[in-house]
Amino acid sequence: MAYNDLRDWIKTLEKSGELKRVREEVKGDMLSYDSGACCDYNAFHFTGQWHDWSTDLEYFGARFYDSNLGRFMMPDPDSASMHPINPQSLNRYVYALNNPVTFMDPSGLDCIYTTAIPQILQVTDVTDPSTGLQSEVAVKSGDCFSDNDNGVFVNGTVDVSSLTFNSRTGDLGYSFTDEDTGTAGSGVVGKVNPALTINVSIDVWNWAALQMTPVHGLWTYGNWAGTGGMGAPINNADAAAMIHDYCYHQGGFTAGSNFQGPNAQLQACNQSLCDAERKIKQAIITQGVQNAPVPFSSRGGSPYLTSEQEKELEAAEDMINYFTWLVPPGNACHVH
Amino acid sequence: MPRSLEMKNLSYNILTIIAGIVVTGDTIIGVLVSLGLDLQKPNELLMSITFVLGLPIYFIDLRYSKRIVFGLWILFTVRWIVRCFGGNSPNVCNPVVWPVGILLFVAAALLQVSKLKRDKQHKLFNSSAKYK
Numbered sequence: 001m002a003y004n005d006l007r008d009w010i011k012t013l014e015k016s017g018e019l020k021r022v023r024e025e026v027k028g029d030m031l032s033y034d035s036g037a038c039c040d041y042n043a044f045h046f047t048g049q050w051h052d053w054s055t056d057l058e059y060f061g062a063r064f065y066d067s068n069l070g071r072f073m074m075p076d077p078d079s080a081s082m083h084p085i086n087p088q089s090l091n092r093y094v095y096a097l098n099n100p101v102t103f104m105d106p107s108g109l110d111c112i113y114t115t116a117i118p119q120i121l122q123v124t125d126v127t128d129p130s131t132g133l134q135s136e137v138a139v140k141s142g143d144c145f146s147d148n149d150n151g152v153f154v155n156g157t158v159d160v161s162s163l164t165f166n167s168r169t170g171d172l173g174y175s176f177t178d179e180d181t182g183t184a185g186s187g188v189v190g191k192v193n194p195a196l197t198i199n200v201s202i203d204v205w206n207w208a209a210l211q212m213t214p215v216h217g218l219w220t221y222g223n224w225a226g227t228g229g230m231g232a233p234i235n236n237a238d239a240a241a242m243i244h245d246y247c248y249h250q251g252g253f254t255a256g257s258n259f260q261g262p263n264a265q266l267q268a269c270n271q272s273l274c275d276a277e278r279k280i281k282q283a284i285i286t287q288g289v290q291n292a293p294v295p296f297s298s299r300g301g302s303p304y305l306t307s308e309q310e311k312e313l314e315a316a317e318d319m320i321n322y323f324t325w326l327v328p329p330g331n332a333c334h335v336h
Numbered sequence: 337m338p339r340s341l342e343m344k345n346l347s348y349n350i351l352t353i354i355a356g357i358v359v360t361g362d363t364i365i366g367v368l369v370s371l372g373l374d375l376q377k378p379n380e381l382l383m384s385i386t387f388v389l390g391l392p393i394y395f396i397d398l399r400y401s402k403r404i405v406f407g408l409w410i411l412f413t414v415r416w417i418v419r420c421f422g423g424n425s426p427n428v429c430n431p432v433v434w435p436v437g438i439l440l441f442v443a444a445a446l447l448q449v450s451k452l453k454r455d456k457q458h459k460l461f462n463s464s465a466k467y468k
Contacts, residue, residue: 216374216376217371217372217373217374217375218370218371218373218375219371219372226372227372227373227374227375227376228374228376252424252425253424254374254377254380254423254424255372255373255374255380256373256374256377256379256380256383256419256422256423257423257424257425258372259369259383259419259436260419260420260423260424260425260426260427260429261420261427261429261430263425322368322371322372325435326365326368326369326372326435328433328434328435328436329433329434
């Protein structure tokens with residue numbers, strides 16, 4: 001086609017309004033490209049969620065979202081987010097209370113794992129700067145109900161970079177964006193490392209922070225009871241074992257040293273452990289007595305102690321028995 | 337078999353049974369002691385093995401050894417060496433200390449006495465039978 005002919009043809013199109021229509025059509029396609037409706041190679045869509053091409057839905061961790069309908073495909077599993085004062089919260093399928101301009105729900109729901117972390121999850125080590133001890137934490141996008149595990153439910157999105165850990169109080173702090181209101185909030189997961197009533201010196205904390213061998217052996221409990229040890233002690237009985245390990249480290253002892261002849265320093269380490277474990281045991285039993293309608297002193301299966309307390313009690317008794325009866329005289333704990 | 341000989345055989349068997357009970361106790365305690373040892377350390381692994389081998393070696397001695405209970409005595413010596421002369425601070429320690437020495441020693445001694453007495457009795461019985 002000659003140049004003049006093309007120019008004339010465009011003029012003809014302009015006059016008839018056809019060119020304007022074509023321009024609008026092209027512009028619309030470009031907009032569609034930007035919004036992902038057409039020809040999109042980006043797997044992450046609305047608020048940064050992963051797009052499932054097979055179902056054409058956005059995956060929000062806990063639920064799938066249909067951006068065409070503007071609705072989730074499953075109801076919100078968190079019934080706690082229902083507020084009678086806000087009727088929109090009663091609709092379990094809407095996104096961000098039907099107000100996506102004001103509120104954002106980037107991950108649907110979050111679940112924090114501090115114990116028994118599923119292997120599929122990526123673990124984040126949160127360090128206590130004062131002691132150097134770390135706690136393993138995993139944050140999963142999703143609800144805690146379906147997994148039937150020990151995750152702690154957070155009604156919003158947890159900022160993983162905001163996690164803080166206090167190894168002495170056992171508190172894991174976190175900041176999050178509330179799912180319902182979009183406002184920033186904070187919370188604490190307790191008993192990550194239950195508050196220690198046993199006195200642990202800063203020297204022991206500093207030494208423990210450098211230990212990189214996980215507790216191992218035929219009998220272990222917590223992070224320190226057994227040979228080796230690393231991380232934050234899970235409770236008082238475990239902390240006493242950590243102090244015991246530090247005592248052995250200072251004397252250059254190993255577990256086998258107990259069977260190599262009497263040693264006063266070694267006996268002192270063992271005696272300190274036994275004394276501490278006896279106090280811990282007594283404290284747990286006292287707590288059980290306080291909870292129980294009638295006094296009790298037996299181990300195992302008490303409905304008045306938590307399973308963690310039961311395990312701590314048994315571990316304390318096992319350590320006392322080992323260092324009292326199975327270690328040769330001279331290194332063994334005194335009976336009383 | 338004369339009644340007196342039967343009674344003596346019974347006493348040997350009783351000694352053997354007592355030795356078996358004692359060595360069983362030694363092995364059970366050895367297993368419990370091993371629970372606290374660091375099996376990643378070669379010396380403590382060896383120590384643990386010597387702590388739990390009492391009963392198996394007792395049965396081997398019972399079955400195979402004629403007069404001297406070699407197995408138990410060797411185990412006793414090896415355990416003593418590993419326990420005292422291995423590890424961080426080798427020293428000459430008491431080989432018959434409770435609970436990881438005395439039971440094995442008693443068991444070995446009882447089985448040894450039982451074997452020697454039985455051997456002696458068999459010799460006497462055989463020689464008397466020869467003169468008859």
